Amino acid sequence: MLSALANPHRLRILATLKAEGRSYVSQLARQVGISRPLLHLHLQKLEEAGLVTSQLELSPDGKALNFFAVADFAVHLTPDLLVQAAATLSAKTE
Amino acid sequence: MLSALANPHRLRILATLKAEGRSYVSQLARQVGISRPLLHLHLQKLEEAGLVTSQLELSPDGKALNFFAVADFAVHLTPDLLVQAAATLSAKTE
DNA sequence: GACACCTGTAAGAATTTACTGACACATGTC
DNA sequence: GACATGTGTCAGTAAATTCTTACAGGTGTC
Numbered sequence: 001m002l003s004a005l006a007n008p009h010r011l012r013i014l015a016t017l018k019a020e021g022r023s024y025v026s027q028l029a030r031q032v033g034i035s036r037p038l039l040h041l042h043l044q045k046l047e048e049a050g051l052v053t054s055q056l057e058l059s060p061d062g063k064a065l066n067f068f069a070v071a072d073f074a075v076h077l078t079p080d081l082l083v084q085a086a087a088t089l090s091a092k093t094e
Numbered sequence: 095m096l097s098a099l100a101n102p103h104r105l106r107i108l109a110t111l112k113a114e115g116r117s118y119v120s121q122l123a124r125q126v127g128i129s130r131p132l133l134h135l136h137l138q139k140l141e142e143a144g145l146v147t148s149q150l151e152l153s154p155d156g157k158a159l160n161f162f163a164v165a166d167f168a169v170h171l172t173p174d175l176l177v178q179a180a181a182t183l184s185a186k187t188e
Numbered sequence: 189g190a191c192a193c194c195t196g197t198a199a200g201a202a203t204t205t206a207c208t209g210a211c212a213c214a215t216g217t218c
Numbered sequence: 219g220a221c222a223t224g225t226g227t228c229a230g231t232a233a234a235t236t237c238t239t240a241c242a243g244g245t246g247t248c
Contacts, residue, residue, distance in 0.1 A: 003100035005176070007206090008183050015180035018173055026224060038207055040226075056225095062215055063224045070173045077169040079112055082099065086109035089102050101236090120194065132237055134196075150195095156245050157194045 001075075002085075004049035009034060010042050017052065017070050024065040043068060095169075096179075098143035103128060104136050111146065111164050118159040137162060 004010060009032070016031050017023060025043070029036040046052045047068075055067045075081070098104060103126070110125050111117060119137070123130040140146045141162075149161045169175070 002096060005171075006097035006100035008180075009206090011176055011180040011183065014173065015177045018177050024224080025226090035208070036225095037209085037227080041206080059224085061217095061223085064214075065224070066226095073171070073173065075171040077099075077167070077171050079108065079164045079167065082105055083109045083112050086102075086105040089105065103236090118194085119196090129238070130195095131197080131239085135236080153194085155193090155247090158244070159194070160196095 001049040001051070004045050004051060007042070009038075010046055013039070013042055013046065014051065014070055017068060022067050022069040024067050028068065095143040095145070098139050098145060101136070103132075104140055107133070107136055107140065108145065108164055111162060116161050116163040118161050122162065 013028070013032055016028065020028075020031065023031065025040060026036055028043075029039040032039065034042075043052065043054070047054060051071055051073060052068050053071050055069075057065050057067055059065050107122070107126055110122065114122075114125065117125065119134060120130055122137075123133040126133065137146065137148070141148060145165055145167060146162050147165050149163075151159050151161055153159050
C-alpha cells in the first residue's frame with residue numbers, strides 16, 4: 001500500500017479522482033494527461049492497495065464504462081504502525 | 095517520504111531500530127542482515143525523509159560511532175492529505 | 189607495521205518499475 | 219464497411235532503484 005502511494009502519477013490520479021468524484025478510464029487518462037495503458041497499470045496498483053474502487057457501468061448509448069473512485073481510507077502513520085507492518089514481511093525477531 | 099517507506103528493508107530497519115532504541119551503522123547492518131554500504135544507502139533515504147535521526151558519538155576507546163534512532167512522526171494518511179501532497183508536485187489544476 | 193574495529197563514497201551490475209506502441213474485442217453512428 | 223467511442227492485455231524498451239564490490243580514510247591494540 002505504501003509503495004502504491006510512492007509515485008507522483010498515482011498521487012495525481014488520486015487527486016484528480018477526488019476532485020472529479022468519479023471518472024472512467026479513458027476520460028481519466030485525458031484529465032491526468034497520461035496514456036490509457038499507463039493509467040490502467042496505475043489504477044491496477046491503486047486498486048490492489050485498496051485505495052480506489054472500480055465499478056463497471058453502461059452508458060446511455062450502450063458503451064461499457066469502468067468508473068473509478070477513491071476509497072475511504074485513514075491510516076495513522078506512526079513508528080509503531082510501521083513496526084507492525086515490518087513484522088508482516090517475514091518472521092525474524094521472533 | 096512515502097517512497098522512503100515503500101521498501102521492505104527500510105521498514106525492517108525502522109523496526110529493528112525501534113526495538114533496539116538506537117544503534118550505529120555497522121552493528122545495525124549485522125542486526126538487520128544486510129551489507130553495510132547498502133544499509134548506509136537506506137539510512138540516507140530514511141534520514142532525508144525525516145524518519146530517522148543520526149548522531150555522531152565517540153565510544154570509550156575513541157572509535158567514532160554514528161548512532162541512528164527513529165524520529166517521532168505521526169501522519170494521518172487520508173485522501174484529503176494526499177490531494178495536498180499531489181498539489182505539491184506541480185501546478186496543474188489551478 | 190599488521191590487524192581489529194569504525195566511518196564514508198563511488199562505479200558497475202542486477203533487478204524492479206515505469207512507459208510506449210501494437211494488438212484484440214465490443215457497441216453505436218454515418 | 220469505415221469510423222468513432224469504450225474496454226482490456228502483452229511484448230519490448232527506457233528509466234529508476236537496488237545491491238555488490240572495491241576503494242579510501244580514521245583510531246586503538248598486539
